[in-house]
Amino acid sequence: MKVGILGAGKMGTDIFQYLMNEPDNMESVLICRSPQRAEQESKKLLRKIEKKVRRGILSPEEAGQLQARFQITADNRLLEGCDLVIETVLEDLTVKQTVLKEAEGVVGETCFLVTNTSALPFDLVFQKVKNKKRCAGMHFFYPVSVLKTVELGMLKETEPKTRKALEAFLTDISKFPLCTEGETNLILSRILAAIVAYAWHLYQNTFLRLQEIDRVIKNSVMMFGAFEIMDRTGFLIISQCLRYLTDSRNKEICEALLTQIQILQREGLDGGADSGFFSAAERGILIRPSVDRLVSVTEKEAGEKMKQFIQNEIRYYTEHTSLRKDRLILAMSEAMGIRKEVMEEA
Known part of the structure; x- marks a missing residue:
């Protein structure tokens, strides 16, 4: 499974790093706002991987495989092929709407789009997304490695198969989905x-x-x-x-x-x-x-x-x-x- 993460802030990088501990079939790409930020985050990731190699936690071969499966970039074209995209940018409605609209133009029809917002109504966040049947809220809590609860909220347009797939994803990564809709969202x-x-x-x-x-x-x-x-x-x-x-x-x-x-x-x-x-x-x-x-x-x-x-x-x-x-x-x-x-x- 390939997961794209929009935003390299505290939550975005924490989710990205959490997914690195998942099975070998997990891939992820972290999309940063600028090439400079992508370079900074890539260097941080490399240092963490090198530290694990020095401690014997990873072999050099495993480290190479990890770097191949987890990429950091400012080019959202690398979202192509994603099965799921998680938006984690700052809590600004215009910014969220823009990055999700852009992501929809890159990913395939079967890719799910979710927002990690903790405060904005989902219908507003996804207002500019054309296919809302595959959209939902997926609110992780910090630190992601410690807190298992994730609020999984539905739009009125969200299809049942979307909910089922997202519940399965969260369960597979050892999270507890709290499913909500309407007035219970967030x-x-x-x-x-x-x-x-x-x-x-x-x-x-x-x-x-x-x-x-x-x-x-x-x-x-x-x-x-x-x-x-x-x-x-x-x-x-x-x-x-x-x-x-x-x-x-x-x-x-x-x-x-x-x-x-x-x-x-x-x-x-x-x-x-x-x-x-x-x-x-x-x-x-x-x-x-x-x-x-x-x-x-x-x-x-x-x-x-x-x-x-x-x-x-x-x-x-x-x-x-x-x-x-x-x-x-x-x-x-x-x-x-x-x-x-x-x-x-x-």
């Missing part, structure tokens, strides 16, 4: 957007500071704090999740957080250790109602509120859609770090 991003929006709601309505809310979340709900997640992820992706992946149930709290993020972006902040919510709090540019409108809650009470909020999200999706509760809990536990005991009570 379900983990949807739930994450709701969680961070609710954390912001707690900040706007109680006396708790950002650090206290994150401590509550880490102590009682999940591995990382909500504001820590937003600063690590960056405002671009979080804002897209809030804009595209929320529904009427959480519309008010999501819009409130999106408004704050847009203010921070106008102030030149884009997320990160020195450019996110904690930095904004120090600079005094976070929106918060007057003191007389805030209520006092203990950290324990805030933790219970967050637990109940997450449990309500799980109940909604498992009671109103075809998602199985056990599969959703497994994915949320692994990819989001949410404690199973919190979810099993839902």
Whole structure:
């Protein structure tokens, strides 16, 4: 099987390197944005292969075969002959639409086209692709070598045989496909957007500071704090999740957080250790109602509120859609770090 990967960023290179550990019948080509970037990535790959040869992990012959099966280039014509193309470029709708349209013009009719987007609706991402029957979302989580969950989302045009083939591919590379469609597409991003929006709601309505809310979340709900997640992820992706992946149930709290993020972006902040919510709090540019409108809650009470909020999200999706509760809990536990005991009570 030959897999093409569009984009040599963190996710693209991680998926490429993961596939290198797959059986000998796997081939892959990584498409970079420029010849210079392709040369840089090729040198990195060569160093890794040479290191394995020195350690006796690979023989010189095996190293040569590996280099022949895994190519890095800026020429997307090498996508010809691919059975699957995975798009992993930056979360810019125009860029994604362009590279997928170009890829469709190179690959054969039987090649599947998938996007690794974590925040953009599939129908928009594939808007310029003519044959949408072979398209789907395939959202890997970082690091790919550690996290087995992959969200496999369908467009309304996706054919059953496309879904079946992509499920088989993910299973063959030791991944756990969480299959979704319609309002459950990118379900983990949807739930994450709701969680961070609710954390912001707690900040706007109680006396708790950002650090206290994150401590509550880490102590009682999940591995990382909500504001820590937003600063690590960056405002671009979080804002897209809030804009595209929320529904009427959480519309008010999501819009409130999106408004704050847009203010921070106008102030030149884009997320990160020195450019996110904690930095904004120090600079005094976070929106918060007057003191007389805030209520006092203990950290324990805030933790219970967050637990109940997450449990309500799980109940909604498992009671109103075809998602199985056990599969959703497994994915949320692994990819989001949410404690199973919190979810099993839902």
